[in-house]
Amino acid sequence: xxxxxxxxxxxIEYTAISNTNGHIDLRKMERLAMILSNLHNSGKHILLVSxxxxxxxxxxxxxxSPPQELIEKQALSAIGQAELIKIxxxxxxxxxxxxxxxxxxxDVMENQLRMINAKNTFMKLMEMNIIPVINExxxxxxxxxxxxxxxxxxRNVAYLSGATMIIIKSDIDSEYDLLLKGETKTHHxxxxxxxLEKVEELMNSYKENESGSFFPESIKExxxxxxx
Amino acid sequence: MLYRKELKYKTRxxxxxxxxxLSFPNGRLNFQRIERLxxxxxSIHNMGKDVILVSxxxxxxxxxxxxxxxxxxxxxxxQALAALGQAELIKIxxxxxxxxNQTVAQILLTRDVMxxxxxxxxxxxxxxxxxxMNIIPIINExxxxxxxxxEFGDNDTLSAYVATLxxxxxxxxxxxxxxxxxADPKTDNTAEIIHSVxxxxxxIEELAKGASTNFSTGGMITKISAAKLCMKDNIxxxxxxxxxPEIIYDILDGEKVGTHFVSQKVKxxxxxx
Numbered sequence: 001x002x003x004x005x006x007x008x009x010x011x012i013e014y015t016a017i018s019n020t021n022g023h024i025d026l027r028k029m030e031r032l033a034m035i036l037s038n039l040h041n042s043g044k045h046i047l048l049v050s051x052x053x054x055x056x057x058x059x060x061x062x063x064x065s066p067p068q069e070l071i072e073k074q075a076l077s078a079i080g081q082a083e084l085i086k087i088x089x090x091x092x093x094x095x096x097x098x099x100x101x102x103x104x105x106x107d108v109m110e111n112q113l114r115m116i117n118a119k120n121t122f123m124k125l126m127e128m129n130i131i132p133v134i135n136e137x138x139x140x141x142x143x144x145x146x147x148x149x150x151x152x153x154x155r156n157v158a159y160l161s162g163a164t165m166i167i168i169k170s171d172i173d174s175e176y177d178l179l180l181k182g183e184t185k186t187h188h189x190x191x192x193x194x195x196l197e198k199v200e201e202l203m204n205s206y207k208e209n210e211s212g213s214f215f216p217e218s219i220k221e222x223x224x225x226x227x228x
Numbered sequence: 229m230l231y232r233k234e235l236k237y238k239t240r241x242x243x244x245x246x247x248x249x250l251s252f253p254n255g256r257l258n259f260q261r262i263e264r265l266x267x268x269x270x271s272i273h274n275m276g277k278d279v280i281l282v283s284x285x286x287x288x289x290x291x292x293x294x295x296x297x298x299x300x301x302x303x304x305x306x307q308a309l310a311a312l313g314q315a316e317l318i319k320i321x322x323x324x325x326x327x328x329n330q331t332v333a334q335i336l337l338t339r340d341v342m343x344x345x346x347x348x349x350x351x352x353x354x355x356x357x358x359x360x361m362n363i364i365p366i367i368n369e370x371x372x373x374x375x376x377x378x379e380f381g382d383n384d385t386l387s388a389y390v391a392t393l394x395x396x397x398x399x400x401x402x403x404x405x406x407x408x409x410x411a412d413p414k415t416d417n418t419a420e421i422i423h424s425v426x427x428x429x430x431x432i433e434e435l436a437k438g439a440s441t442n443f444s445t446g447g448m449i450t451k452i453s454a455a456k457l458c459m460k461d462n463i464x465x466x467x468x469x470x471x472x473p474e475i476i477y478d479i480l481d482g483e484k485v486g487t488h489f490v491s492q493k494v495k496x497x498x499x500x501x
Contacts (some may be wrong), residue, residue, distance in 0.1 A: 060331065061361065074350060075357035078333035078365065082322055085315045098293065100312035102372050103336050114373045117307060121372045124308035128294070132311060137370060139335050139354045140347045 007045045007126065007163040008199070010036060011154040014052040016169045022066075023059055024052070029091050032169075035195060036131065037095035042196060045126040047161050048099075049134045049154045050088070056080035077138035088133050098130045103137035109156050122161045165202065167195075178202060231424065231490045232482040235464065238398040240278040240359075243269065244387035248404035249470030250285040255299060256292045257285065257317075263324050265473035269364060270328035272476065278359045280394065281321075281332075282367045282387040289313035289320070310371035321366055331363045336370035342389050355394045388454035392461045399458050400479060401451055402470025407487035408435060408448065424488045428456045455489040465489040 017032060019025045040046050054073050057080025058066060067073045085101045092099045102121065108114045125132045136153050158166055158181075168177040168186075176195060178187040180202055189198050245265060252258050273279045287306055290313025291299055300306055318334045325332045335354065341347045358365045369386055384401065391399045406421055413419040425432055436448040448467075455465040466479050468486025478485050 057333075070350075071353040071357050074354040075333070075361060075363075078335050078354060078358060079331060079363060082318045082332065082334040082366075086319045086322060089315055089319060098312060099315065100290075100308065101315040101318075102311050103370060104373065108373055117303075118373050120304040121307040121311055124304040125311060128308060130308070130312055133315075137336060140337065140341055140350050 006043060007047065007161050008039065008165045008167060009047045009049060009154060009158045009161065009163045010167045010169065011049040011150060012051070012169050013150075014055050017050075017052060018055065022055060024056060024087065026087070026091075029087055030094070033088070033091035033097070034095060037092060037097045039196060039199065040097060040129070040131060042200075044199070045161075046131050047122065047126075047134060047157055047163065048088075048131055049150055049157055050084065051135070051150050052084050053077040053080035053135060053138065056083040056087075074138050074141070081135060081138070084135070085133060092131065098128075100125050100130050100132045102132045102134045104134060104153060104156065105137045105141055106152065106156075109159075115160065119160045122157075126161070165199070167199075232484065232488060235398065235466075235482055235488075236480050238277070238464070238480070240280075240394065240396040241272065241398045241400060242280045242282060242387055242391040242394075242396045243476065244282040244383060244399065244401045245284065245470055246382055246384075246401075246403040247284040247288050249402045250283070251288045255288055257289055257320070259320070261471075261473065262320060265470075266321065266324035266330075267328065268473045268476050270325065270330045272480065273330065273362075273364060278396075279364050280355065280359075280367065280390060280396065281364060282383050282390055283317065283321070284368065284383050286310040286313035286317050286368060286371065289316040292316075307371050307374075314368060314371070317368075318366060325364065331361075333358050333363050333365045335365050335367045337367060337386065337390075338370050338374055339386075341393075348393070352393050355390075359394070382450070384450035384454045385457075388457040388465075391458055391463050395461075396463055399454070399463055399465045400476060401454065401465065401467045402473070402475075403451070403467070404469065404471070405448065405467070406469045407467050407485075408432070408452070410435065422487055423484050424490055425455075426490050428452060428459065428489070459489055459491050462491045464491045 012032065017025055017028045036046050036048060054067065054077045057076030057078070060079055060083055061076070063076070067076055081103070088099050104118060108118050122132060134153065134157055136150060154166060157163070164181045166179045168179065169175070176189040178189060178198065187198065187202065189195055250257060250262060269279050269281060287299060287309045290309030293312060293316050300309065314336070321332055335351070337351060341351045355365055367386070367390055369383060387399060387401060408422045408425065409419045410422055411419040433452060436452040451467050455467065458465045466486050466488050468475055468479070475485055
């Protein structure tokens with residue numbers, strides 16, 4: 001496997017890959033696949049955390065209003081996750097990039113064996129040059145799903161994969177938030193053309209001044225600031 | 229053969245298909261087999277039956293995608309292959325089901341779905357809602373985080389859990405064996421398929437020990453205990469060969485194929501005659 005410092009978790013919200021009408025924007029997904037494949041080609045290991053299963057399930061069934069009930073959300077998510085991963089597969093295929101699907105529940109962090117298994121799976125996938133596409137396993141989730149919009153999940157993935165950096169793409173204007181391990185300050189990048197450049201720069205600066213602080217804690221603060 | 233005739237009235241059917249039935253002896257996926265299975269399932273769904281598919285094959289699909297010649301031995305590699313293979317497998321199912329205008333959903337479960345009440349409730353609710361929506365759920369084990377090598381034993385146990393979870397009335401287990409034999413057919417010419425089993429006793433369990441399948445991880449033993457689990461919950465089970473998925477039609481027509489594990493509920497129907 002590559003350098004420890006080279007693992008990047010990218011968290012993408014559904015708004016970043018959809019149209020304003022709530023339907024999936026294939027052009028945006030295609031572009032995302034291109035950027036991530038390119039980052040991967042540059043020698044980084046990418047882990048993608050993606051929302052959108054419920055929305056895709058809703059669209060697939062042509063349900064007019066978003067589901068309110070948990071049961072409905074879980075059912076739509078089971079339909080939509082299959083659709084979502086198919087679209088990712090097709091988009092990444094153009095760049096000869098293989099993806100895998102990993103569905104996690106929150107207790108992955110509470111159960112030692114599960115944690116080790118998930119960690120080993122991530123390590124193995126990265127070693128095999130495969131990009132894992134990760135989402136919450138909504139079907140069996142005990143909490144209200146997608147309430148936290150995958151922030152805790154992203155943090156867990158970063159922890160399990162030993163990622164140095166998280167990229168959060170959260171809106172439709174090609175705006176990225178970059179967060180380094182040990183930092184609480186996010187770096188905003190408005191131009192996706194500059195993303196690779198900026199990632200390199202931040203990676204290098206990180207290597208020089210490794211702060212040593214623990215990654216999950218810093219993410220927690222980001223989370224709090226997002227929700228308070 | 230009265231009990232066989234009842235099978236056509238089954239309304240909620242779990243079909244479990246093992247890796248051996250979905251792939252060639254070299255381990256690669258048999259697309260034609262999968263396509264035929266999908267056609268049969270869409271057709272029985274069109275008859276008005278609820279259909280739930282429990283499908284293995286993720287590791288085989290992953291190995292195929294990467295062009296690997298053999299299945300990896302270590303757990304981490306298997307889990308990694310399952311993660312990419314499950315995505316491939318569900319894509320293939322979607323593609324084939326799409327031909328028949330049938331929407332599918334993907335459900336990945338771990339064993340604790342049976343032991344943690346809230347998970348149990350969530351999974352049951354999700355499955356019920358999907359069936360209400362006329363969707364065929366495709367279920368597999370969530371290998372990435374499974375704590376044992378293959379917790380459910382090639383999904384045999386998982387399929388029985390699913391059947392009880394959603395109160396199915398029939399479980400059909402398709403594998404590379406024709407059913408439960410009276411002796412090991414590989415070594416004994418007089419071996420015959422036992423077409424119906426009313427009680428699973430030590431004698432039956434002893435017969436299961438002698439049987440083995442080459443490619444799947446679950447042998448006859450896990451199938452018998454799956455059938456036992458179902459019988460307790462009044463669910464009939466059929467164990468038969470999945471080489472020809474159309475065998476599902478024969479089963480529903482009441483034909484004498486495979487081994488039928490008759491549940492008490494069905495037996496009660498005839499006790500007054």
